[in-house]
Amino acid sequence: MPTKTKTQATLVWPPVLIREDETEEERKLRVGDEAEAKRVSDTIDRQIEVDRQVKSKTAQGAKILLLGQAESGKSTVLKNFQLHFAPKAFELEAEVWRPVIHLNLVRSVNFIVNLVLSRNQGLRDSLPNHQRKPSITSRPIGNDLRKLCVRLAPLRQVEENLIKILSGDENPRSGDSSGVNSQPYNPAKAPDVAIAAGKGWRQAFSLQRRSLESLGSSTKSDRSDDGQNRRILAALGDDIAALWKDEIVQHVLKSSEIALEEQPGFFLDQVVRITKEDYRPRPDDVLKARVTTIGPEEHTIIAESGSEKAKQWTIYDVGGSRGQRAAWAQFFDDVNIIIFLAPMSGFNQVLAEDESVNRLTDSLRLWQLICSNKILAGVEFVLFLNKLDILDAKLKSGVQFSSFVTSYTNKPNETKPVARYLLDVFVSLHQQYSPKRRKLHPHLTCAVDTKATSSIITRIQEVILVKILAQTNII
Secondary structure, three states: OOOOOOOEOOOOOOOOEOOOOOOHHHHHHHHHHHHHHHHHHHHHHHHHHHHHHHHHHOOOOOEEEEEOOOOOOHHHHHHHHHHHHOHHHHHHHHHHHHHHHHHHHHHHHHHHHHHHHOOOOOHHHHOOHHHOOHHHHOOOOOHHHHHHHHHOOOHHHHHHHHHHHHHOOOOOOOOOOOOEEEOOOOOOOOOOEEEEOOOOHHHHHHHHHHHHHOOOHHHHHHHOHHHHHHHHHHHHHHHHHHHHHOHHHHHHHHHOOOOHHHOOOOOHHHHHHHOOOOOOOOHHHHHHOOOEEEOOEEEEEEOOOHHHOOOEEEEEEOOOOHHHHHHHHHHHHHOOEEEEEEEHHHHHOEOOOOOOOEHHHHHHHHHHHHHHOHHHOOOEEEEEEEOHHHHHHHHHOOOOHHHOOOOOOOOOOOHHHHHHHHHHHHHHHHHHHOOOOOOEEEEEOOOOOHHHHHHHHHHHHHHHHHHHHHHOOOO
C-alpha cells in the first residue's frame, strides 16, 4: 500500500500540492492564498444559505392586511396590487367587473331620478336639518326633465337584473340569505350593494360568460341577461348623459349638498363610453368600480414576471364599517405588513353608520387603536393618507378645512399644507402609542392613480424583503 508523500496535502478539495523545497516566503503566500480561497468559499456558502432561507420564507409569499374605515380605498389598493403583479390576469378579469360598473352607473341615475321626482313630494322632510336649504325648492322641474325621468324608468329593472347577476340568486331580496344587502337609504349619497364574503360573484359571472361564449357569438347576446341590460343601457345612453348635464339636476344636487362625483363608483362623466353595447372595462374603470363586501376576503395574487415571478401574494381585504371591525383581529398574528388607509377627504363627512361621528375623527381613533395593539408590535406599518385628489378638489371649491378641524388655525386652506398637517398628526400618534419603536412608511396617495400607486407598491416590496431578511437574522 503506497505511503502518503510530503508533496500531497491531506484530503481537501481542490488538492493543494506542497513542494519539498518550498521557501518560507512561498509558504506564506500559499497560506494566504488558501485563507483567501476559504474566505471566498465561506462567503458563497453563506449567500447560498441566505438565498435558501429567503426562498423558504417567501415560498408562501408575503401576507398583507388592508385596514381602514369603510370607503377608505382598501379595495382599490387591492386592485392596484393585482394590476401591478398580475396585469394579464387583471385584464382577463376586467370584463367580470362590467356588471358592477353598470350597477354603479344605474344606481347613480336612479338615485338622481328619485331625488328630482321627490322634490315636490316632501323632499325637505327626508333630509336632515343641516341639509335643508330654502333654495332646494326654488326652481321648478320642467316638463322636459320630468319626461326624461320617465324615459329612464327601465333602469329600475336593469338595477334588479344586475343585482341578480352579482348575487347568483334568481330572486334576490334585501338582507336575505342570498348575501345581497341594499345599504340603508342615505339622502347624501347613492346607495351601495353589499355582497357577503364567499359569494364568489367574480367566479360565477366568469363561468356564466365563458358558458355563453361557447355557444357562439350569434346566440350568446340573446341568451344573456347581461346582454339585455347592455342593450337597454345603450338605448338610454344619451338620456343618461342629458340627465347628468341638466342644470336643474345639478342645482338640486348642489342645494342638497350631494357630490356624487366624490363618491366611489362614480361613472356619470363617462356615460357615452360605458353605455356602449360592446363596452369593455379599462383598468382605471375597474379601479373605480364599487362593490361592498360584507366580511373579510382573502385574495391570492400570483406574480407574472420579474424577480417576483410565480411568487404568491396573499392580501386580506376586510370590511371597514364599525360592525365588521371585530373580525380584524383574526389576521393580526399572520401578516408581514399592514397597510392602513385613512381618507383625507373625509374631514367634512360623517360615518354612514353613525352620523354623529366625523370620518376623520374616526380614522384617527382607529389608527391610535391599531398603533397601540401589542399583538402588532412587530408588524411593519404602511400608512396611506388616501384620496388626495378629492381633498384637493374640496379645498379648491372653497370648503374650509379649519371649519371642521379647529386645531388647524392661521394656515393656508391649500392641499399641500393641509396634507402635511394630517401627515404630522398621524405620524405623531404612531410614535406616541406604538408599544415599541417601529419604523412607519407613510404615503400621500390617490389610489386611482395607477402609476403613482405602482411606485409605492415597489417600495412596499422592498420593505417586506428587508423584514424577511431581518427575521432570518441575516441583517
